[in-house]
Amino acid sequence: xxxxxxxxxxxxxxxxxxxxxxxxxxxxxxxxxxxxxxxxxxxxxxxxxxxxxxxxxxxxxxxxxxxxxxxxxxxxxxxxxxxxxxxxxxxxxxxxxxxxxxxxxxxxxxxxxxxxxxxxxxxxxxxxxxxxxxxxxxxxxxxxxxxxxxxxxxxxxxxxxxxxxxxxxxxxxxxxxxxxxxxxxxxxxxxxxxxxxxxxxxxxxxxxxxxxxxxxxxxxxxxxxxxxxxxxxxxxxxxxxxxxxxxxxxxxxxxxxxxxxxxxxxxxxxxxxxxxxxxxxxxxxxxxxxxxxxxxxxxxxxxxxxxxxxxxxxxxxxxxxxxxxxxxxxxxxxxxxxxxxxxxxxxxxxxxxxxxxxxxxxxxxxxxxxxxxxxxxx
Numbered sequence: 341x342x343x344x345x346x347x348x349x350x351x352x353x354x355x356x357x358x359x360x361x362x363x364x365x366x367x368x369x370x371x372x373x374x375x376x377x378x379x380x381x382x383x384x385x386x387x388x389x390x391x392x393x394x395x396x397x398x399x400x401x402x403x404x405x406x407x408x409x410x411x412x413x414x415x416x417x418x419x420x421x422x423x424x425x426x427x428x429x430x431x432x433x434x435x436x437x438x439x440x441x442x443x444x445x446x447x448x449x450x451x452x453x454x455x456x457x458x459x460x461x462x463x464x465x466x467x468x469x470x471x472x473x474x475x476x477x478x479x480x481x482x483x484x485x486x487x488x489x490x491x492x493x494x495x496x497x498x499x500x501x502x503x504x505x506x507x508x509x510x511x512x513x514x515x516x517x518x519x520x521x522x523x524x525x526x527x528x529x530x531x532x533x534x535x536x537x538x539x540x541x542x543x544x545x546x547x548x549x550x551x552x553x554x555x556x557x558x559x560x561x562x563x564x565x566x567x568x569x570x571x572x573x574x575x576x577x578x579x580x581x582x583x584x585x586x587x588x589x590x591x592x593x594x595x596x597x598x599x600x601x602x603x604x605x606x607x608x609x610x611x612x613x614x615x616x617x618x619x620x621x622x623x624x625x626x627x628x629x630x631x632x633x634x635x636x637x638x639x640x641x642x643x644x645x646x647x648x649x650x651x652x653x654x655x656x657x658x659x660x661x662x663x664x665x666x667x668x669x670x671x672x673x674x675x676x677x678x679x680x681x682x683x684x685x686x687x688x689x690x691x692x693x694x695x696x697x698x699x700x701x702x703x704x705x706x707x708x709x710x711x712x713x714x715x716x717x718x
Contacts, residue, residue: 341653341654341703341706342654343654343655343656343694343699343703343706343707344656344694344696345656345657345658345692345694346520346521346694346695346696347696347698348520348525348527348696349525349586349593349596349696349697349698351585351586351588351589351592351593352585353585353588354581354582354585354586356585357373357581357582357584357585358578358581358582360372360373360581361373361577361578361580361581362578364577366577367576367577367578368574368576368577369392369574369575369576369577369580370557370574370577371577371580372577373577373580373581373583373584374392374575374577374580376580376584377392377580377583377584377587378390378391378392380584380587380588381516381531381533381587384498384506384587384590385506385508385509385533386506386509387508387509387533387534387535388534388535388536388537388540389533389534389540389543390531390532390533390534391531391532391534391543391544391547391573392529392530392531392574392575392580392583393529393530393531393532393547393573393574393575394528394529394530394572394573394574394575394576395424395517395519395528395529395530396424396493396495396515396516396517396518396519396530397424397427397428397530398530398532398573399514399515399516399517399530399531399532399533400424400425400427400428400465400491400493400515401427401428401431401571401573402513402532402543402546402547402573403428403491403513403515403532404428404429404431404432404434405432405546405569405570406513406539406542406543406546407429407462407463407489407491407513409429409432409433409434409462409463410432410433410434411432411433411434412433412434412435412460413429413432413433413434413435413460413461413462414434414435414436414437414458414460414461414462415429415434415435415436415437415461415462415463415464415465416437416438416439416453416456416457416461416463416464416465417436417437417438417439417448417464417465417466417467417493418438418439418440418441418447418448418466418467418683419438419439419440419441419663419664419665419666419670419675419680419683420441420446420467420469420660420661420663420664420683420686420687421467421469421493421661421664422495422661423664423667423669424495425465425467425493425664426664426669428465429463429465430669434462435460435673436664436670436673437456437461438663438664438665438670438675438679438680439452439453439456439680440452440680440681440682440683441469441680441682441683441686442682443618443636443682443685443686444620444621445469445472445474445620445621445622445623446469446470446472446620446686447466447467447468447469447472447473447474448466448467448474448479449682450474450475450478450479450482453479453482454482454486457482457486457488461486461488462488462489463488463489463490463491464479464482464483464488464489464490464491465491465493466479466490466491466492466493466511467493467495468492468493468494468496468497468500468507469496469620469632470496470620470628470631470632470634471496471497471499471500471507471523471628471629471630471631471632472500472620472622472626472628473497473500473501473502473507473626476502476503476505476510477503480510489511489512489513490510490511490512491511491512491513491514491515492507492508492510492511492513492514492515492533493514493515494507494508494514494515494516494533495515495516495517495519495522495530496517496522496523496629496631496632497516497629497631498516498522498523498524498590498629499523499524499590499593499594499629500626500627500628500629500631501626501627502625502626503625503626508533509533509535510535511535512535512536512539513532513533513534513535513536513539514532514533514535515530515531515532515533516530516531516533517529517530518530518531518583518586522631523590523593523594523597523629523630523631524583524586524587524590524593525583525586526575526579526580526582526583526586527579527582528579529575529579529580529583530575532547532573541554542568545567545568545570546568546569546570546571546573547570547573547574548570548572548573548574549566549570549571549572550566550567550568550569550570550571551564551565551566551567551570552564552565552567593697594629594630596697596698597629597630597631597695597696597697598630600630600633600695600696600699600704601630601633601695603704603708604633604693604695604708604711605619607708607711607712608635608711608715611715616637616638616715616718617635617636617637617638617715618635618636619633619634619635619636620632620633620634630695631695632692632695633692633693633695634660634690634691634692634693635690635691635693636686636689636690637689637690637691637718638689638718639688639689640688640689642689642718643659643688643689643690643691645718646691646714646715646718647659647691649710649714649717650691650710650711650714653706653710655694655706655707655710656694657691657692657693657694658691658692659687659690659691659692660687660690660692661687662687663680663683663684663687665677665679665680665683666679666680666683666684693707693711694707
């Protein structure tokens with residue numbers, strides 16, 4: 341049996357809505373399905389505005405432009421994240437200031453955050469790892485005390501919440517991803533979430549090459565003109581049509597992932613109690629979307645052994661992010677590999693288990709059985 345780490349989920353309605361989009365003869369952005377998806381997202385998240393964009397990366401880049409980041413500005417972010425988070429503001433000339441993570445949940449270690457704030461600090465880019473939120477109350481208070489913006493990289497977080505508030509709704513701006521590897525998908529795509537009214541109009545200009553075309557569309561201009569910097573940050577209407585049934589089924593998709601997540605919890609609980617492995621801690625005030633199930637082995641040797649054994653059974657269990665501070669680019673900004681020890685410890689010990697909505701009971705049983713066999717040998 342071959343069990344891939346991820347397999348994109350289809351609701352069964354994607355083809356129907358794609359045909360409708362084709363029949364509409366509107367293939368660029370800002371069509372019927374763009375509007376439908378935006379309405380669904382605003383209802384789900386209860387936010388001021390959402391803009392569909394080509395990727396989560398594009399949403400992060402728009403955040404950097406909206407904050408007017410420039411050369412020598414500093415932005416604080418966790419090292420244990422995807423390069424898109426850092427690239428967004430590095431492209432504006434700003435400098436990344438990397439922070440270590442907590443081993444319990446792999447989110448940013450807020451206890452050391454204020455030590456990294458300087459007069460050059462403009463924003464905090466917070467990453468909610470695996471759909472589990474960091475302590476957003478504490479983070480928000482630190483940002484408020486120091487007059488800083490909070491950007492939520494909520495690429496993995498749609499469907500999760502913190503104290504009843506959806507992830508992506510607490511920062512000034514937030515970025516979602518609809519990449520194939522996420523819970524809700526359209527192949528490539530994302531959304532910019534706007535939680536502050538001052539950003540709405542300019543975000544619409546930036547999204548359409550820096551023009552005020554949005555005002556013309558709203559009947560406030562007879563012609564549009566170039567008014568700001570920007571780029572082509574519109575999601576194709578065809579991808580929006582694919583995304584629409586995914587958003588309609590977000591609760592069903594989350595429930596399917598929860599079933600698999602719960603089976604894994606039951607399977608590995610004895611090994612957690614023996615101290616052989618660790619898993620992500622989910623505080624009682626956080627609701628996860630079950631995006632990721634990972635385990636931390638005792639050391640790198642055991643990680644490699646586990647991955648190799650599972651691969652023999654046809655089960656793919658990859659690790660995750662190489663810490664940015666230790667990368668080639670990170671070292672160019674003056675960081676060293678041993679600066680943030682928890683990030684590298686996690687990288688060296690982590691494996692992620694397959695979790696996708698269409699896994700059958702037979703496949704889930706097979707993975708659980710092989711996990712038990714492998715861990716018993718440790």
